[in-house]
Amino acid sequence: MLLGSIEAGGTKFVCAVGNINYQIQDSVHIPTTTPEETLQKCIEFFDQYKDDLSAIGIASFGPIEIRKSSPKYGYITNTPKKGWADTDFVGPLKKHFNIPIAWTTDVNGSAYGEYVLSTLFNKRINSLVYYTIGTGCGAGAVIDGKFVGELGHPEMGHIRLKRHPDDLDFKGICPFHGDCLEGLVSGPTFEARTGKKGKDVPLTDHVWDIMAYYVAQAALDATLMFRPGQIIFGGGVVSEEFLKKVRREFKKLLNDYVDVGDVDEYITMPLAKNNGSATIGDFALALKAATE
Amino acid sequence: MLLGSIEAGGTKFVCAVGNINYQIQDSVHIPTTTPEETLQKCIEFFDQYKDDLSAIGIASFGPIEIRKSSPKYGYITNTPKKGWADTDFVGPLKKHFNIPIAWTTDVNGSAYGEYVLSTLFNKRINSLVYYTIGTGCGAGAVIDGKFVGELGHPEMGHIRLKRHPDDLDFKGICPFHGDCLEGLVSGPTFEARTGKKGKDVPLTDHVWDIMAYYVAQAALDATLMFRPGQIIFGGGVVSEEFLKKVRREFKKLLNDYVDVGDVDEYITMPLAKNNGSATIGDFALALKAATE
Ligand SMILES: Nc1ncnc2c1ncn2[C@@H]1O[C@H](COP(=O)(O)OP(=O)(O)O)[C@@H](O)[C@H]1O
Ligand SMILES: Nc1ncnc2c1ncn2[C@@H]1O[C@H](COP(=O)(O)OP(=O)(O)O)[C@@H](O)[C@H]1O
Ligand SMILES: [Zn+2]
Numbered sequence: 090m091l092l093g094s095i096e097a098g099g100t101k102f103v104c105a106v107g108n109i110n111y112q113i114q115d116s117v118h119i120p121t122t123t124p125e126e127t128l129q130k131c132i133e134f135f136d137q138y139k140d141d142l143s144a145i146g147i148a149s150f151g152p153i154e155i156r157k158s159s160p161k162y163g164y165i166t167n168t169p170k171k172g173w174a175d176t177d178f179v180g181p182l183k184k185h186f187n188i189p190i191a192w193t194t195d196v197n198g199s200a201y202g203e204y205v206l207s208t209l210f211n212k213r214i215n216s217l218v219y220y221t222i223g224t225g226c227g228a229g230a231v232i233d234g235k236f237v238g239e240l241g242h243p244e245m246g247h248i249r250l251k252r253h254p255d256d257l258d259f260k261g262i263c264p265f266h267g268d269c270l271e272g273l274v275s276g277p278t279f280e281a282r283t284g285k286k287g288k289d290v291p292l293t294d295h296v297w298d299i300m301a302y303y304v305a306q307a308a309l310d311a312t313l314m315f316r317p318g319q320i321i322f323g324g325g326v327v328s329e330e331f332l333k334k335v336r337r338e339f340k341k342l343l344n345d346y347v348d349v350g351d352v353d354e355y356i357t358m359p360l361a362k363n364n365g366s367a368t369i370g371d372f373a374l375a376l377k378a379a380t381e
Numbered sequence: 382m383l384l385g386s387i388e389a390g391g392t393k394f395v396c397a398v399g400n401i402n403y404q405i406q407d408s409v410h411i412p413t414t415t416p417e418e419t420l421q422k423c424i425e426f427f428d429q430y431k432d433d434l435s436a437i438g439i440a441s442f443g444p445i446e447i448r449k450s451s452p453k454y455g456y457i458t459n460t461p462k463k464g465w466a467d468t469d470f471v472g473p474l475k476k477h478f479n480i481p482i483a484w485t486t487d488v489n490g491s492a493y494g495e496y497v498l499s500t501l502f503n504k505r506i507n508s509l510v511y512y513t514i515g516t517g518c519g520a521g522a523v524i525d526g527k528f529v530g531e532l533g534h535p536e537m538g539h540i541r542l543k544r545h546p547d548d549l550d551f552k553g554i555c556p557f558h559g560d561c562l563e564g565l566v567s568g569p570t571f572e573a574r575t576g577k578k579g580k581d582v583p584l585t586d587h588v589w590d591i592m593a594y595y596v597a598q599a600a601l602d603a604t605l606m607f608r609p610g611q612i613i614f615g616g617g618v619v620s621e622e623f624l625k626k627v628r629r630e631f632k633k634l635l636n637d638y639v640d641v642g643d644v645d646e647y648i649t650m651p652l653a654k655n656n657g658s659a660t661i662g663d664f665a666l667a668l669k670a671a672t673e
């Protein structure tokens with residue numbers, strides 16, 4: 090029995106097959122071009138394993154339609170990504186392979202992967218939130234082992250925040266909201282604020298304190314709304330050194346109002362190395378779909 | 382079979398017994414004095430119905446310990462309310478009546494009551510958030526029919542917000558955080574901002590626009606983090622006229638980023654009249670506890 094994973098991103102798709110222990114047997118990177126071409130290449134990859142493939146888990150960039158009651162279930166919906174709005178993603182795969190397909194957002198896939206890893210290698214976490222801070226910013230949540238959302242999936246990258254006093258002149262870069270979380274902390278805000286790429290701005294620069302203040306508020310929001318067992322930060326902007334700043338700001342903001350245990354274990358980087366959380370999450374979701 | 386409800390507030394306790402159709406048979410208001418005296422009066426009320434009483438649901442002011450694994454399960458924990466910190470609430474009732482007791486926060490009780498009402502009288506809502514804006518500000522959440530929280534219950538009254546440009550000088554009144562949601566919109570902020578009681582500030586006053594801007598952000602946070610089917614606002618500060626302003630601000634903030642359906646049905650007052658949501662929630666939780 091093999092499980093499939095598609096991690097569908099705006100610049101590349103990562104397809105993988107793995108066994109029921111979530112070990113990758115083969116994988117391929119496919120550049121994100123047109124929907125037809127990209128999905129066709131996914132199908133060709135999985136065709137090699139067709140006889141053993143029991144289910145596929147997909148973690149996709151969004152927004153996507155996840156309500157089973159919707160005629161557009163399995164679609165990427167109103168994405169600004171050119172050519173991809175209103176694209177049926179699950180349909181062509183389902184038609185070709187006729188196996189169970191699990192379908193969720195990229196960040197939910199990562200959250201699920203970390204949830205599964207916690208049960209395998211770590212103390213068991215029942216509820217966690219996974220933020221990614223990269224080209225964009227978003228978060229997925231696993232609450233008591235399940236995803237949340239009645240009208241759709243969470244869009245936590247677009248909450249509003251209390252502005253840092255030294256950052257009031259920055260308008261933010263979200264095309265929809267200006268200074269939402271994504272508009273204030275995603276990778277391209279470094280270029281917008283400093284004219285330099287994030288990796289070229291030293292951690293001693295004050296802009297990183299401003300970033301930490303906002304990211305700490307994201308952790309605070311997740312804490313106060315979900316009371317999860319853990320909050321994980323991934324994505325190109327995040328490093329262990331940066332999270333040290335985030336934890337300091339978080340403690341100041343929380344002011345001991347609720348107990349989160351040891352903050353070093355509460356706010357962490359992902360357990361999966363090399364952004365591997367989503368692939369593990371996809372395998373686990375595929376296994377669940379195959380056995381339900 | 383009778384069900385019991387205790388709605389435990391900072392100024393009064395409301396005890397009630399009802400039947401399995403959630404109809405109240407008898408009720409009593411008990412002023413909140415010392416824990417011993419107040420709980421003793423609750424016991425005396427329910428003693429009259431001891432033979433038929435199958436379970437009690439409690440919706441309490443907090444913070445409270447809800448983790449079954451904790452030795453302090455059933456306690457009110459570090460409340461600032463004099464005499465009530467570290468009070469065993471469930472223990473004495475359990476000891477006296479030896480029946481199942483459901484235990485949650487006041488706002489979770491209200492959220493659950495509205496959830497149950499939606500299934501009885503309305504279109505079914507699987508996930509909803511209930512905010513109360515009164516002397517304090519807090520929220521409860523029912524997600525897919527269950528409460529959330531691994532480390533404890535939500536404390537959504539203390540999230541931070543983007544400040545309104547005409548309100549930047551107001552420091553907020555939360556003793557823990559200053560300008561968190563509670564510090565910016567709870568009833569006593571009217572006195573702090575205007576020197577007048579909220580009920581004496583006409584809705585045409587600009588302070589209500591500022592309030593609506595913040596309350597709309599609370600609705601936005603709940604929307605983006607939980608994607609619930611409905612968001613309900615109760616408490617002394619809230620009126621249908623005020624919610625009209627809130628919906629307008631909410632639409633501006635959301636900027637059509639996700640679909641919430643008809644906003645008039647999405648952001649509403651409670652279905653239960655006279656703050657009755659929590660009693661219905663308690664009855665339903667008691668019934669569940671009795672039959673599990
Ligand atoms: N060391 C770094 N410090 C700050 N920002 C960085 C760093 N490395 C990469 N970035 C930024 O992170 C973003 C890319 O994030 P990443 O998670 O790798 O990709 P994506 O979100 O596109 O999947 C870019 O905006 C990049 O400038
Ligand atoms: N019409 C009104 N407009 C604004 N605020 C009001 C109004 N009526 C009551 N309040 C305020 O609401 C708060 C009481 O809220 P309520 O929900 O009735 O009680 P509690 O939160 O104590 O259970 C007080 O601060 C009061 O000043
Ligand atoms: Zn945004």
Ligand SMILES: [Zn+2]
Binds near residue numbers: 564
């Ligand atoms: Zn506060």
